[in-house]
Amino acid sequence: MTTAHTQLSRIPHADAVRLDDVPRIEIDSFRAVILDEVAGGCRISALFGVPQNLQTVRLYAVLTHAATSTLALVSCDVQDSYPALTPDCPQAHWFEREIAEQWGVVPRGHPWLKPIRFHHSYRPGHDAWSRAVGSTILPSVTDFFRVEGQEVHEVAVGPVHAGVIEPGHFRFQCHGERVFHLEISLGFQHRGVERSLVGGPNKRTIHTMETLSGDTSVGHATAYCQAIESLANCQTPLRAQVLRGIALELERLANHTGDLGALAGDVGFLPTMSYCGRLRGDFLNATALVCGSRFGRSLVRPGGVAWDVDKPRIEQLSSRLRSALDSVDGAAKLLWDSRSVQARFEDTGRISQEVSTALGLVGPSARCTGIDNDVRHDFPSGIFRFTLIPPSTWHTGDVFARAYIRWMEIQRSGRFILEQLDAMPAGAVRAETGPLAPNSLCVSLVEGWRGEICHVVITGSAGEFAHYKVVDPSFHNWIGLAMSLRDQQISDFPLCNKSFNLSYCGHDL
């Protein structure tokens, strides 16, 4: 067998490759390649199983190298088990639990092998926990990490927890007010997204994309459309790319602004909470001005966008945005000027760059530790190939850093949109998409407001979806929230939680 490195080809992102061209190697080499690449600065953007026949599951790894803007693909066939990567590469931990749950393939030696979504194996007869076919699986009914001791107590919260919020289950191991450990158990929102996509695309596919994490409709729809366009060899018109970029940044503006308001609310600072609650709506309404929907539904479509904007609409959009950005400026600055707010933000929920790198965190949750990963910069597509938005980083890893990064990103996204509106290229906004290339694989990356969105599409012999993998940024980041709670007061959980503001349904799919 040749060495792993000679077999690894590096490709630009959003390029479709023939399935046969993806290197298939033995499990030992597969592990070695992943460990080597991660040691060399790669992240695991996706690691998943695809059933080949009754006995075999093919594992695919998508390794992204930000410094060179390339990604490497590698695959390997396994049967009922393989030696786990997690003990040597912590960022594989959640992927390997997912592989075990979906396909009944056991990563041997995984230190904490539990279900992540609580459903039956998709390969009947193969179950990582030897559960019988048809047995009842109850969400979060599982072992939890426990700290023993007379003065240690456990706090359990959820699935139905305070606020208008999605369900999740949180177990805190506490000593007094101090949290030793938090374990997060999800899966309550599992709707069977990935399974339903197989055999597509069909008339429901784009609507699944727009609702798989509804606050990231534009992000996920863009990731999907990029993959389709690459597989169909379709050239998206420049004007459509600009409109998609504007919509993506409006989505970021709305959510980041809402988060600044919610963070203010969690420390009892009502002025910024009230202003940002309103201003978030102004950005949503700006999106509705483009396409009629506050969440950008029915805007991004394969081949381009479904709505164009004429000059008066551009002018209206631009003037509304200037006014909203000006108000956000005032609202946000109150946060940085208020010592009572800073006292609560600073040094709360701190994560280190080492932890963030080891766990493969993405988006503001990584950039808050000084890591400058940002798909718009590292793997640009669409309009971001032509216009640079510099990554915003801070180095303190605490709630303040995660808040301040949002503020920096609001300013940069605002400037980007205004620039784009001033210089809209002429032309069509949608192109025809032809049939999809058969027996191919395409990786599509987008920087959603929470971080890296990764879609991997594998087509079958008729160009249909043989497999569809979605990795929402929250899939990487929930463990980051758990780590940020170590040695914190349990009363700081809402603040820490809001500073990550992760998606439950994007994780649960």
Add this chain to the structure above:
Amino acid sequence: MFGILAERLRQGHRTISYPQGSPQLPDRFRGLPVLDSTKCPDGCQICADACPTDAILCDDKSLRLDLGRCLFCTECTAACPAGAISYSQDYRLATRSRDDLITDGRALELARALDEKTRRLFGRSLKLRQVSAGGCNGCEADVNVLSTVVFDLGRFGIQFVASPRHADGLLITGPVTNNMKFALAQAYEATPSPKIVIAVGACAISGGPYINHDEVHNGADGVVPVDLYIPGCPPHPLTILDGLLRLLGRLEESPTGAPQSPR
């Protein structure tokens, strides 16, 4: 301190005048669909075939649309060769019964108020527990927005509370996943009677984009009895607010259908 006060002045008063004035909606807003079956070519099924959730039924020159399934997307309007379906700006969509959501283009049977006794209990103070049971955070976000200064839900006496034990009812979003069915039933059980249930969004009414997935229950009313259906994907905040106020008997219709002052 002075900085905070100066900013307060600069940010201004932002609560909308609704329900007194007429609300501002974007021109591309998709409200109540307008159906005109007289335009349908013979035997045409194009809209029904295009609909991602099979919300449209056309047979024998009649056209019906199930608002409980409708995503308010543009697939049918874009597909129809005759312009038989279009969207109006009418944001008022809430109904008391599931059947009322099936429209043939005539005026919708909008939600009637609760009976006098229940209205005396809840009319001026309604506490709701929100339960997301597979919701995508779209409906949740536009429910949340009602508590901002723009809509100021508190002025109507409506509030979201942390525990179902403190609530007068549940507001449910999402198609009700297998993994949330038990928790939803428990939350319902924990809510003291008399109680009301409100289903918000296509998912909670019919399963929405997730209709007939093995992992979901096609909405809330298979698990708990529903008193108010608010369609949309997600419904506009005004659609939700309109539904809530109608249920509490706090909106009077003028002859033109425009909302008037609250009672």
